[in-house]
Amino acid sequence: MEEVLQKLHPLEIKVLPYLSTCKTAKEIVEKAKLEEVEVLRALHWLQSKKAIYLTSTVTEFLELGENGKAYLKRGMPEKNFLQKILGKQVQIQELQKVTGLTREEVQVSLGLLQHKQAIRIQDRKVQCTEKGKAFLQEETAEEKLLQKLALRPVPVQDLSKEEWQTMQQLRARKDFLRVVAQKTHAVEPTDFGKALLKQKIRVRNVIDQLTPELLREGKWKGKPYRKYDLQSKVPDIFGGRRHFEKEAIEYARSIWLEMGFREMSGDLVHPSFWNFDALFTAQDHPVREIQDTFFLQDPRKGALPEEKLVKAVQEMHEHGGKIGSRGWGGMWSKEEAKRNVLRTHTTVLSARTLAAIGKDTKTNLPAKYFSMGRCFRNEALDWNHLFEFNQTEGIVVDRNANFRHLLGYLKQFFKKMGFAQVRFRPGYFPYTEPSVEVDVFHPTHKQWVELGGAGIFRPEVVVPLLGEDIPVLAWGLGFARIIMDYYKITDIRDLYRNDVRQLRAMRSWLL
Amino acid sequence: MPTVTLNRQVVEKLVGKRLSPEQWKDRISMLGTDLERIDEKEIVVEIFPNRPDMLSEQGFARALATFVGSRRGLKEHSTKKSGQKVIIEKSVETVRPYTVTAIVKNLHFTDERIKEVIQIQEKLHITYGRRRRKCAIGIYPLEKISFPITYRAKRPEDIHFIPLGFQEKLSAKQILEQHPAGKEYGSLLNQQPLYPIFQDAKGEILSMPPIINSQCVGQVTEETREVFIECSGFDFAVLEKCLHILVTALADMGGELYSMELQYPQEEKSTPxxxxxxxxxxxxxxxxxxxxxxxxxxxxxxLEQMGYGYREGSVLIPAYRADILHPIDLVEDIAIAYGFERFHEEIPKVSTIGAELPFERFKRKIAELLLGLGFLELNTYHLIPRELQTTKMCLQGNPVVILDPVSTEYNTLRMSMLPSLLQVLQWNKTREFPQKLYDVGVVFTKEADTETGVKETVMLGVAVSHSKAGFTEMKQVMEYFFQILHLSYVLADTEETGFIQGRVGKVSAGGREMAVLGEVHPQVLEQFGLEMPVVVMEINVESIFALLEEQGIRD
Structure with a gap:
């Protein structure tokens, strides 16, 4: 008891005396002349001190909407309507003019009155019936309810059965009624609270908030401090933070940097030449059709690089160059190679980097490059598919590079990304041979999950770009699937959902 | 990639070795096919596009048999001469210039078998045949044909026959319009002045490639024992591969293969x-x-484990393998036979120096700066609906447009970061405020003198939204930004659609426009369904970086 007394906040002390008489937070606010937030804060603290029972309930109140208020003044449109046509036969197209109502009001009235058989329509003429005349005299249920609500909002649960039905009808009409949810907080002291109330609570001379004044003038000396209730709730705060995927991307970049890779970057739009042709992807390969890839409608085509390289690539496609390859055969079209495409893989950057390295292989080798970047695929968005996604790309250009090195780099990367068990399977890509699919073992699902593709660039890719056949180890790994397990994401769209609450709550990248 | 459903019993019998379910799974995966499912009856696998020869039970089992060691080396398939001939007329030269043909006898078709053959044909059409454009296959019961056959092209109005599945004669044009296959593949022919047909010695039309066979001469039934096969297209070598894949599968079903004479206008050939x-x-x-x-x-x-022969430094590649372009393809198969799981991974001890791109480092600095101010980073799309940019955000100018996207949700590339930011605010209407958001991303504009006609610029977009958000708050962010970079700047009035006039400014530094900031117009907010004030800023990060480089601040 003494402990609690020492911890009481001034607000709690102010609220306490009212607990014996007041049943709701609202009453306390009125009687204690405090702000609602202050009272609620004090009540929450008292609740956590087990001094009161605090029960919050949401009650729905029915009140008048804007139109409800307006029509209550002017009279219901259907009644005005009847009044105006009483004793006449009015052409339907004349109704607006005769009644002075809007088009919408006329339509609503027509429907309603016909339903009540208050009017008869014959030969496109409208006429009031006997029932209509009676209807004009009576006070309708709608009008009664509107008048009741005009006095004060009524809890929905307190409506009679008839009123409830009327409410349903009126709610079908635009903004006649509104339902407003209100929170009420019922308060009742616990036994401990009751005991607390009996205590003599005096406002003691204790230090509450430490102030500059107290410090400056030394008034704090020798005074006791009010003890805080450390368990009491404090409002949430949200720090600024990186997007969780980008946090993981920064980490992946650091892995490649640690392993001695240089970063490469480039545009998102490329002529097909770099995205496909330089990577020995046949011009009739299905990936080059619009159902798989985003081509630009405008501007449709881009420029090709220097003629020498274009010729070399063309030669490779048509006849396999002079390196003992058969090529794809057929005719290679420059126009097809010019088509602008949103890059389908970051491998396009590797192709460009190889072309740059090829200008002087003597000084540029050995070379190791990486990239992290956005790629695009013309795909319907669902839990498992994205039309924009990130890839991490890497190449190793070295006369002595071999297949075992490729597996070595990949294994190391995945290990650092948190996957202890990695498996390599044969795969297929038009521009690599041998090609590898990388699987990692999913510890909870107990199965192998496919996480990326890799390989050694084909000579048909390397020779036109580098000028000679040097092994180039290459990989382009979809990044989303590598990190989804860490973040416990099962719907891939979450990566771009930008739900502020999710972003604020997401676990930090701790690897 | 094509997925095929194979009859497990047929495959098992052909492989000729008993394997445990685990072994099946492992061996199929390690052979270089993606196993989707295997049960008592079926094996469902994705076949990589480089292995069209594995699309049939026979081809798949052939590859698997050597791989698991129940056979080894080259599987020989012999042919006898049929003595029959196909005459190729010059008229096909401009339409569909080549055909290769074969005859297979001693076949025993059952309903099951016919389905298998149709599956091989269809899968080959879709993949290797590139939906019949590159290669179309026709299979005909031999007994109904009078030799020699002629492959010729005629004007469509001169072609009339009953297409497969129909009861009456149609003209070529009608077939393209009415027959399901005509509708699907008609675009491969309908621009041509002449259509190709196969016609036998009696003038009976066998088919009109690459569309449809005739009902009378072109339907294989359970009674069929002998078939005539043709592949038509544009590249003789490609067609030969396709024919080899098909006839070797039929041979592995027990068929006997017969070659045919092809009388081209210039030369005589024979296949297979x-x-x-x-x-x-x-x-x-x-x-x-x-x-x-x-x-x-x-x-x-x-090599022998992968179905090749080997003799004195030369690899003998089976006729059905379409994917061996270069010795590197053999190297891969050797690696597969050796076993990917047996390779010892290694990172070579070669010294290279890692290096981050300076601009990427700068982007991270910008992020740090905004994080310090309590901003939350977003991850936004570059592809957004056109209507978001022009109608809702009221941006001026024309965005870069995508050709036939799957969804209108991504039919243009964004010209500004602002639509992306407002869209995110819209998604978060019910979330806690204040919302202070940013993203660094690429925006796209048309510019003729670039490589692609598109200029890409990295921009920073910043948005603040809460009940009291206003110009002052964003001006504070802007001033802090330039102050920290030690860049002097000028803020000037500007007019910009989508903003409240008099509450929007542009910032220049080094004589270049660097940023725009201001309060978003309520009209725009309404269009996004937003009920909280929003103030935004867009900064050209690339220009700022360029300016810093020019000023030599990094040195």
């Missing part, structure tokens, strides 16, 4: 030729690429 093609392979090259030290014998062993 199922002799293996030799390719030189240097064992040192294999070892260099794979990082192994295999003896020639071991290399030979690996």
């Amino acid at each position: 030729h199922l002799q293996p093609t030799p390719m030189k392979l240097d064992v040192a090259y294999v070892n260099r690429i794979l990082g192994l030290s295999l003896q020639e014998k071991e290399v030979q062993h690996c």
Whole structure:
């Protein structure tokens, strides 16, 4: 008891005396002349001190909407309507003019009155019936309810059965009624609270908030401090933070940097030449059709690089160059190679980097490059598919590079990304041979999950770009699937959902 | 990639070895096909596009049989001469110039078998045949045909026959309009002045490739024992491969293969030729690429495990393999036979120096700066609906447009970061405020003198939204930004659609426009369904970086 007394906040002390008489937070606010937030804060603290029972309930109140208020003044449109046509036969197209109502009001009235058989329509003429005349005299249920609500909002649960039905009808009409949810907080002291109330609570001379004044003038000396209730709730705060995927991307970049890779970057739009042709992807390969890839409608085509390289690539496609390859055969079209495409893989950057390295292989080798970047695929968005996604790309250009090195780099990367068990399977890509699919073992699902593709660039890719056949180890790994397990994401769209609450709550990248 | 459903019993019988379910799963995966499912009845696998020969039970089992060791080396398929002939007229030269043909006898079709053959034909059409454009296959019961056959092209109005599945004669044009196959593949022909047909010695039309066979002469039934097969297209070598894949599968069903004479206008040819093609392979090259030290014998062993023959430095490639362009393709198959799981991974001790791109580092600095101010980073799309940019955000100018996107949700590339930011605010209407958001991303504008006609610029977009958000708050962010970079700047009035006039400014530094900031117009907010004030800023991060470089601040 003494402990609690020492911890009481001034607000709690102010609220306490009212607990014996007041049943709701609202009453306390009125009687204690405090702000609602202050009272609620004090009540929450008292609740956590087990001094009161605090029960919050949401009650729905029915009140008048804007139109409800307006029509209550002017009279219901259907009644005005009847009044105006009483004793006449009015052409339907004349109704607006005769009644002075809007088009919408006329339509609503027509429907309603016909339903009540208050009017008869014959030969496109409208006429009031006997029932209509009676209807004009009576006070309708709608009008009664509107008048009741005009006095004060009524809890929905307190409506009679008839009123409830009327409410349903009126709610079908635009903004006649509104339902407003209100929170009420019922308060009742616990036994401990009751005991607390009996205590003599005096406002003691204790230090509450430490102030500059107290410090400056030394008034704090020798005074006791009010003890805080450390368990009491404090409002949430949200720090600024990186997007969780980008946090993981920064980490992946650091892995490649640690392993001695240089970063490469480039545009998102490329002529097909770099995205496909330089990577020995046949011009009739299905990936080059619009159902798989985003081509630009405008501007449709881009420029090709220097003629020498274009010729070399063309030669490779048509006849396999002079390196003992058969090529794809057929005719290679420059126009097809010019088509602008949103890059389908970051491998396009590797192709460009190889072309740059090829200008002087003597000084540029050995070379190791990486990239992290956005790629695009013309795909319907669902839990498992994205039309924009990130890839991490890497190449190793070295006369002595071999297949075992490729597996070595990949294994190391995945290990650092948190996957202890990695498996390599044969795969297929038009521009690599041998090609590898990388699987990692999913510890909870107990199965192998496919996480990326890799390989050694084909000579048909390397020779036109580098000028000679040097092994180039290459990989382009979809990044989303590598990190989804860490973040416990099962719907891939979450990566771009930008739900502020999710972003604020997401676990930090701790690897 | 094509997924095929194979009859497990048929495959097992052809492989000729009993394997446990685990072994099946493992071996199929390690052979280089993506196993989707295997149960008592079926094997469902994704076949990589480089292996059209594995699309049939027979082809799949052939590859698997050597891989698991129940057979080894080259599987010979012999042909006899049929003595029959196909005459190719000059008229087809401009339409669909080539055909290759064969005859297969001693077949025993059952309903099941016919379905198998149709599956092979269809899968080959879709994949290797590129939906019949590159290669179309026709199979006909032999007994209904009078030889020689002629492959010729005629004007469509002169072609009339009953297409497969129909009861009455249609003209060529009608077939393209009315027949399901005509509707699907008609675009391959309808621009041509002449359409190709196969016609027998009695003038009976066998088919109109690449569309449809005739009902009378072009339907294989359970009674069929002998068939005539043709592949038509544009590249003789491609067609030959396709024919080889098909006839070797039929041979493995028990069929006997017969070659035919092809009388082209200029020359005589005959198909099929199922002799293996030799390719030189240097064992040192294999070892260099794979990082192994295999003896020639071991290399030979690996090759034989993948169905090749090997003789004195030359690999004998089976006629059905369409994917061997270069010795590197053999190297891969050797690696597969050796076993990917047996390679010891290694990171070589070669020293290279890692390096981050300075601009990427700068982007991270910007992020740090905004995080310090309590901003939350977003991850937004570059592709957004056009209507978001022009109608809702009221941006001026025309965005870069995508050709036939799957969804209108991504039919243009964004010209500004602002639509992305407002869209995110819209998604978060019910979330806690204040919302202070940013993203660094690429925006796209048309610019003729770039490589693609598109200029890409990296921009920073910042948005603040809460009940009291206003110009002052964003001006504070802007001032802090330029102050921290030690850049002097000028803020000037500007007019910009989508903003409240008099509450929007542009910032210049080094004589260049660097940023725009201001309060978003309520009209725009309404269009996004937003009920909280929003103030935004967009900064050209690339120009700022360029200016800093020019000023030599990084040195």
